[in-house]
Amino acid sequence: MRRPGNALLLLGLLAAVAASFIWLEIDLGALFGADSLRQMGDYAGGFLSPDLSAAHLQATGRGALETLAMSAIGTLLAAGLGLLLALPASGRCGLLATSVARLLLNALRAIPELVWAALMVLAAGLGPNAGTLALALHTAGVLGRLFAEALENTPGEPAEAVRLAGGGRIAAFCYGTLPGVWPQLLAYTLYRWENNIRMASVLGFVGAGGLGQMLYLSLSLFQEAQASTVILAMLLLVLGVDALSGWGRQRWVSA
Amino acid sequence: MLTLAVPRDPAALPRLLLTALALALLWPGLSLSELDLGVLLHGDSAATMGNFVAAFWPPEHGREFLDLLGRATLETLAIATAGMSLALLVALPAALLASRALSLSALHRGGRPAWWGALLRWPVRGLLIVLRSVPEIVWALLFVRAVGLGPSAGVLAIAITYAGMLGKVYAEIFESVDPRPARALLGSGSPRLVAFLYGILPNAAAEMLSYTVYRWECAIRASVVMGFVGAGGLGQQIDLSMRMFAGGEVASMLLTFFLLVLLADQLSRLLRGRLT
Numbered sequence: 372m373r374r375p376g377n378a379l380l381l382l383g384l385l386a387a388v389a390a391s392f393i394w395l396e397i398d399l400g401a402l403f404g405a406d407s408l409r410q411m412g413d414y415a416g417g418f419l420s421p422d423l424s425a426a427h428l429q430a431t432g433r434g435a436l437e438t439l440a441m442s443a444i445g446t447l448l449a450a451g452l453g454l455l456l457a458l459p460a461s462g463r464c465g466l467l468a469t470s471v472a473r474l475l476l477n478a479l480r481a482i483p484e485l486v487w488a489a490l491m492v493l494a495a496g497l498g499p500n501a502g503t504l505a506l507a508l509h510t511a512g513v514l515g516r517l518f519a520e521a522l523e524n525t526p527g528e529p530a531e532a533v534r535l536a537g538g539g540r541i542a543a544f545c546y547g548t549l550p551g552v553w554p555q556l557l558a559y560t561l562y563r564w565e566n567n568i569r570m571a572s573v574l575g576f577v578g579a580g581g582l583g584q585m586l587y588l589s590l591s592l593f594q595e596a597q598a599s600t601v602i603l604a605m606l607l608l609v610l611g612v613d614a615l616s617g618w619g620r621q622r623w624v625s626a
Numbered sequence: 627m628l629t630l631a632v633p634r635d636p637a638a639l640p641r642l643l644l645t646a647l648a649l650a651l652l653w654p655g656l657s658l659s660e661l662d663l664g665v666l667l668h669g670d671s672a673a674t675m676g677n678f679v680a681a682f683w684p685p686e687h688g689r690e691f692l693d694l695l696g697r698a699t700l701e702t703l704a705i706a707t708a709g710m711s712l713a714l715l716v717a718l719p720a721a722l723l724a725s726r727a728l729s730l731s732a733l734h735r736g737g738r739p740a741w742w743g744a745l746l747r748w749p750v751r752g753l754l755i756v757l758r759s760v761p762e763i764v765w766a767l768l769f770v771r772a773v774g775l776g777p778s779a780g781v782l783a784i785a786i787t788y789a790g791m792l793g794k795v796y797a798e799i800f801e802s803v804d805p806r807p808a809r810a811l812l813g814s815g816s817p818r819l820v821a822f823l824y825g826i827l828p829n830a831a832a833e834m835l836s837y838t839v840y841r842w843e844c845a846i847r848a849s850v851v852m853g854f855v856g857a858g859g860l861g862q863q864i865d866l867s868m869r870m871f872a873g874g875e876v877a878s879m880l881l882t883f884f885l886l887v888l889l890a891d892q893l894s895r896l897l898r899g900r901l902t
Contacts (some may be wrong), residue, residue, distance in 0.1 A: 376900070387707055388708065391707040392708050394700060395778070414771070417771075439655070440655035443652060447652065448661075481887075486854075486864065494665075494675040495666060497666045498663050499659045502659075503660075513786075532730070572761070577865075586764065606756075610759060
């Protein structure tokens with residue numbers, strides 16, 4: 372019974388692929404024709420000699436630092452906001468607060484970072500501030516949900532014991548609940564920071580500062596050599612973060 | 627009665643020091659990122675933003691606009707699908723070249739290829755790494771400059787990034803399945819492609835399919851975002867409407883985006899369930 376259904380499904384997939392090429396009216400022949408390939412080759416040739424002058428390297432380094440700062444501060448803000456929203460979302464403050472907080476978290480998370488960045492550029496002006504806020508808002512949605520789940524899954528006995536011994540609600544949370552979930556919260560935050568470094572380097576395309584804005588500007592001015600340096604910096608940043616997190620994970624997490 | 631002052635929290639000092647260290651490291655970041663929350667509450671920008679957000683309701687639903695929206699949505703879907711199929715065309719041969727599973731020299735060495743075999747595989751692996759390490763939106767920006775505004779740039783960007791990812795993952799899947807059938811075929815003298823088709827593919831197909839469908843879902847999300855640099859689809863329309871401060875249009879397009887992501891999620895679950 373499964374076989375004919377699967378054959379139909381595969382036919383449907385092939386039809387969908389063909390339909391999308393036809394719908395987009397992409398002329399693959401013209402795209403990969405000699406003329407257009409030569410043009411692309413000329414364009415790509417400009418990237419082969421990156422601009423390694425001291426002044427530009429310094430500017431790129433500053434852009435990379437700005438990207439790192441945006442991601443770090445954005446993630447930190449997001450962790451704070453996420454924790455604030457996770458407390459009601461994990462069902463500690465009544466049913467109404469739970470559903471409101473969950474709705475808010477879903478909305479924050481569902482809008483991609485780049486859309487948030489475009490909105491924040493409208494609200495807060497060009498520059499890294501907008502990028503930081505955009506990262507903070509989207510990541511707050513993601514972290515808030517993860518935090519809420521972690522808080523829900525943590526055993527309640529320690530907090531209850533503190534309460535029964537006469538401690539207040541805040542003391543019960545700080546000394547009963549938090550120590551148990553803290554490593555998990557930290558792991559989630561670090562993981563999102565890693566993602567955010569990658570994201571922060573492209574948020575600049577809509578004017579939100581960092582390496583992305585440099586790349587966008589130099590591409591707009593047809594300065595391929597400068598753009599190529601910025602792309603190299605992005606690559607180094609991404610590969611560096613990957614290597615560092617891989618090493619850290621092996622060293623601390625799975626050991 | 628204890629007269630001795632017992633420290634209430636024995637871990638307080640290290641925690642305090644760690645916090646101070648983190649703050650000292652983050653302080654320059656604060657100035658570098660020019661963080662200024664006050665700007666959001668500043669009269670002028672708050673009013674502009676307020677007007678913009680107030681226009682979100684009701685979402686634009688004029689006949690003409692819905693037409694445009696439908697076309698942009700279809701374009702997004704088409705970009706993702708076409709990009710994925712081009713990516714597959716590149717990824718499959720690249721994975722075959724990069725994988726150690728079909729190495730002849732590895733047959734007699736307990737699965738470790740000879741040095742010249744590894745040397746030949748490294749360029750392909752390096753190419754795949756470069757393809758997937760540059761974010762797709764950067765590729766999109768580059769292609770918009772090279773082939774002009776419109777969906778072609780999006781398709782090429784998805785094709786290139788996803789070729790890198792799929793190629794790497796396929797190569798790893800080939801290496802992770804049971805190597806004995808392929809080794810037996812290779813050892814008895816069958817060509818490599820036949821050994822792949824009959825020795826590896828039957829075991830690897832399910833995992834490959836499920837990963838491909840998952841990536842297609844990611845491609846839909848990516849193609850929306852790539853529109854912001856002019857690569858066609860829903861993202862380009864969102865960007866245009868945002869620049870014109872047309873809140874209603876932005877609202878209905880964001881809603882469409884959510885629906886699209888939900889739909890893609892469901893569809894990919896269905897496909898994975900049926901095909902694997």
